[in-house]
Amino acid sequence: MKLKFTKMHGAGNDFVVIDAISQTVDFTPEQWRKLGDRRFGIGADQMLVVERPRAAGVDFRYRIYNADGGEVEQCGNGARAFVKFVTDKGLTDKRAIRVETMAGIIEPRLEDDGRITVDMGAPVLEPEKVPFDAAGLASRPESADALWPLDVDGKTAWISVVSMGNPHAVQVVDDSEAAPVAADGPAIERHARFPKRVNAGFMQVIGRHEVRLRVYERGAGETLACGTGACAAVVAGIRRGLLDSPVAVHTRGGDLSIAWEGPGRSVMMTGPAVSVFEGEIDI
Numbered sequence: 177m178k179l180k181f182t183k184m185h186g187a188g189n190d191f192v193v194i195d196a197i198s199q200t201v202d203f204t205p206e207q208w209r210k211l212g213d214r215r216f217g218i219g220a221d222q223m224l225v226v227e228r229p230r231a232a233g234v235d236f237r238y239r240i241y242n243a244d245g246g247e248v249e250q251c252g253n254g255a256r257a258f259v260k261f262v263t264d265k266g267l268t269d270k271r272a273i274r275v276e277t278m279a280g281i282i283e284p285r286l287e288d289d290g291r292i293t294v295d296m297g298a299p300v301l302e303p304e305k306v307p308f309d310a311a312g313l314a315s316r317p318e319s320a321d322a323l324w325p326l327d328v329d330g331k332t333a334w335i336s337v338v339s340m341g342n343p344h345a346v347q348v349v350d351d352s353e354a355a356p357v358a359a360d361g362p363a364i365e366r367h368a369r370f371p372k373r374v375n376a377g378f379m380q381v382i383g384r385h386e387v388r389l390r391v392y393e394r395g396a397g398e399t400l401a402c403g404t405g406a407c408a409a410v411v412a413g414i415r416r417g418l419l420d421s422p423v424a425v426h427t428r429g430g431d432l433s434i435a436w437e438g439p440g441r442s443v444m445m446t447g448p449a450v451s452v453f454e455g456e457i458d459i
């Protein structure tokens with residue numbers, strides 16, 4: 177079949193976005209992998225699928241597939257791309273949209289300056305719900321957070337665990353550019369203590385309102401930016417007493433602004449979304 181798509185990115189985290197309202201989309205993991213493949217397909221970190229809603233009181237449903245073909249719960253940069261897509265395609269004229277994801281309902285809003293703010297919901301901080309298997313580990317209390325010792329190829333990484341609908345392990349490093357993202361990222365992603373695998377964040381604190389962040393993403397490898405990773409890192413930094421809201425998060429692909437007023441409150445993420453080109457592929 178011929179599939180119409182739009183290639184987009186949010187701070188360099190790139191997406192193939194597909195309208196599944198006007199097209200039938202029911203692909204195997206192999207087909208998702210082909211779409212995400214940078215040599216044999218289109219190439220993207222994630223594929224985003226826009227569908228009609230299932231629940232009452234929401235505008236759309238959107239689904240997320242990693243480049244490895246697996247469907248996942250949440251994608252922060254993708255949520256912004258989703259808003260630009262449905263707006264540009266004339267699928268809605270609302271500026272505030274309610275959208276179902278596998279992780280629940282999120283509420284993105286198109287700002288006057290073209291950036292998009294997403295209410296990403298409240299972070300989940302209980303290790304077992306991330307999920308993280310903490311059995312037998314002694315945590316190190318740090319301000320309101322608990323750091324967990326994770327054995328990574330014989331070294332100990334002290335991590336915070338946070339779910340933004342999807343799982344994150346965040347560690348603070350002295351220099352994010354020198355951090356062992358390529359070496360340690362895959363080992364953390366598939367560490368036995370994370371039964372659903374995990375996104376591994378490496379955060380350098382620049383000041384109380386500013387960090388640099390690199391993320392080795394579950395199912396995609398290191399990306400130029402990770403929206404939920406930025407939310408999780410800021411939540412961890414605030415809980416550790418290192419940061420105050422709002423926080424500017426510098427990634428290799430651009431900047432995001434993250435605000436969080438504390439436990440039980442939503443994390444608000446603001447950033448760009450860009451359309452790059454449209455196309456059609458045989459799939």
Ligand SMILES: N[C@@H](CCC[C@H](N)C(=O)O)C(=O)O
Nearest residue numbers: 251252253342394402403404
């Ligand atoms: N790039 C995303 C996260 C996409 C999903 C992630 N790789 C996972 O498997 O949880 C973002 O911007 O949040």
